[in-house]
Amino acid sequence: MSFDEIVQKAAKCIKVQQKVGTEENPRFIAFTAPSSICSEKVRAVLAFKRVSYINYSVDLMTMENYHTDYCQMRALGYTGDDLVGTAEWTGSTSMATFGFDPLVVPTLVDTKKKSVVVDSARIIKYID
Numbered sequence: 001m002s003f004d005e006i007v008q009k010a011a012k013c014i015k016v017q018q019k020v021g022t023e024e025n026p027r028f029i030a031f032t033a034p035s036s037i038c039s040e041k042v043r044a045v046l047a048f049k050r051v052s053y054i055n056y057s058v059d060l061m062t063m064e065n066y067h068t069d070y071c072q073m074r075a076l077g078y079t080g081d082d083l084v085g086t087a088e089w090t091g092s093t094s095m096a097t098f099g100f101d102p103l104v105v106p107t108l109v110d111t112k113k114k115s116v117v118v119d120s121a122r123i124i125k126y127i128d
Contacts, residue, residue, distance in 0.1 A: 010073035014056040021052025028053040029109040039106040074099035077118035
């Protein structure tokens with residue numbers, strides 16, 4: 001399956017989407033959740049930088065983030081870090097501290113470079 005097909009399948013499992021910004025075909029796609037502070041950081045940086053993007057609002061209450069297609073797309077951002085569960089869990093979702101988790105948000109897709117970036121700190125650096 002191609003990169004574009006994987007991203008399209010993930011997008012189909014998220015009910016709410018919104019184009020943000022003025023570009024006709026934004027380069028970036030963001031998978032965020034309204035109640036996620038990490039997602040809020042990413043949306044704030046995108047807004048501050050005036051970057052257009054398509055936002056998929058992942059509903060954590062109905063567990064859209066558990067959909068196989070979302071996890072498969074997010075796994076494209078795995079860079080060989082530890083997996084979640086290798087350290088004692090404290091409630092934080094920081095990849096640097098607790099490892100890669102295929103079920104969380106935010107996730108950024110760069111459609112131009114055909115890459116997936118996970119973890120809010122990495123996403124913010126990538127946008128810069």
